[in-house]
Amino acid sequence: MRKRRSIPYQWLAVIAGVSLVLTGCPRETPEPSEIVARVGEVYLTRDVVKELIPENLPQEKKNSYLQKLVNQWIEAQVLVQAAQKEGIQLSPGEQFQARWVELDMLGNKYAEQKIGKFIPVTETEIEEYYLTNQEEFKRDFAEVHLVHLFLEKRDRAIEKDIRESESLLEVIEKNYLDQRATPLLEPNGDLGYVVYDHLRPEFQRALRNRKTGEIIGPIRTNDGYHYLQLLDRQPKGSIRSLEMVRQEIVARIKTRKRNQQLKKLIESLKEKTPIETHFNHVNLN
Numbered sequence: 001m002r003k004r005r006s007i008p009y010q011w012l013a014v015i016a017g018v019s020l021v022l023t024g025c026p027r028e029t030p031e032p033s034e035i036v037a038r039v040g041e042v043y044l045t046r047d048v049v050k051e052l053i054p055e056n057l058p059q060e061k062k063n064s065y066l067q068k069l070v071n072q073w074i075e076a077q078v079l080v081q082a083a084q085k086e087g088i089q090l091s092p093g094e095q096f097q098a099r100w101v102e103l104d105m106l107g108n109k110y111a112e113q114k115i116g117k118f119i120p121v122t123e124t125e126i127e128e129y130y131l132t133n134q135e136e137f138k139r140d141f142a143e144v145h146l147v148h149l150f151l152e153k154r155d156r157a158i159e160k161d162i163r164e165s166e167s168l169l170e171v172i173e174k175n176y177l178d179q180r181a182t183p184l185l186e187p188n189g190d191l192g193y194v195v196y197d198h199l200r201p202e203f204q205r206a207l208r209n210r211k212t213g214e215i216i217g218p219i220r221t222n223d224g225y226h227y228l229q230l231l232d233r234q235p236k237g238s239i240r241s242l243e244m245v246r247q248e249i250v251a252r253i254k255t256r257k258r259n260q261q262l263k264k265l266i267e268s269l270k271e272k273t274p275i276e277t278h279f280n281h282v283n284l285n
Contacts (some may be wrong), residue, residue: 037070044070054116115261119254127248128244137240143193144207145232148186149177149217152224159218168215168229184223193234193244203228 030045048274049069057065064119090098130137147168151158161171169190172178176212196204203226206219210230
């Protein structure tokens with residue numbers, strides 16, 4: 001099962017923490033109610049912190065994110081201020097790298113305003129990309145499409161529902177079992193396509209020679225009891241369906257279009273801007 005990739009919240013905290021080193025009010029003392037943290041005479045204020053907490057961050061994770069962000073800022077400031085007291089400075093190359101972060105952010109903000117966030121992708125473009133890039137969507141391993149149900153103890157009423165149903169997912173949703181927390185990595189519900197060799201040995205044995213659509217179980221493990229419904233099998237080397245990779249294709253097309261628009265924008269700006277290069281001034285020997 002292939003998932004869209006995103007930046008984990010812990011990495012966002014690291015990125016924000018690094019940028020916060022240069023943030024604060026070393027000269028002006030903010031109002032006490034605005035201060036989130038202080039190191040020496042440098043302050044971290046509420047408006048800065050609120051801006052750096054991602055809007056899409058779940059509410060239950062915001063407090064831990066805030067604490068991590070502030071702690072990283074404090075640790076960075078302690079080191080920076082100690083270095084400043086001892087006269088340690090960045091080299092010209094290191095200063096350039098630090099400045100590059102700001103340049104990159106400002107340039108991206110300008111490009112976003114000029115290009116816009118909305119980049120349309122048509123169904124024809126999606127289908128053409130899929131047909132011309134089949135190799136990218138080949139399975140590296142055999143996969144199975146599974147629905148999974150876990151019960152810590154056997155439940156006769158649920159077992160009766162399973163025997164009388166052709167859909168394990170319907171039984172799960174009917175009994176709200178998809179909303180029940182379990183101690184396992186495998187959630188209750190549709191697991192999508194998963195690599196067969198990555199399954200528990202008990203699951204692999206239970207799935208051997210089974211027909212698609214079949215509900216299998218109960219499978220006894222040290223955790224409790226499991227039920228599986230095999231919805232599909234796909235061998236190694238088979239091509240993932242368009243619906244499985246649609247969002248991935250859309251993201252790739254948007255990235256390609258944005259890069260093309262960005263290149264045009266940069267070229268147009270170059271034509272209006274005096275630019276010189278003197279590579280001969282650098283001796284690389």
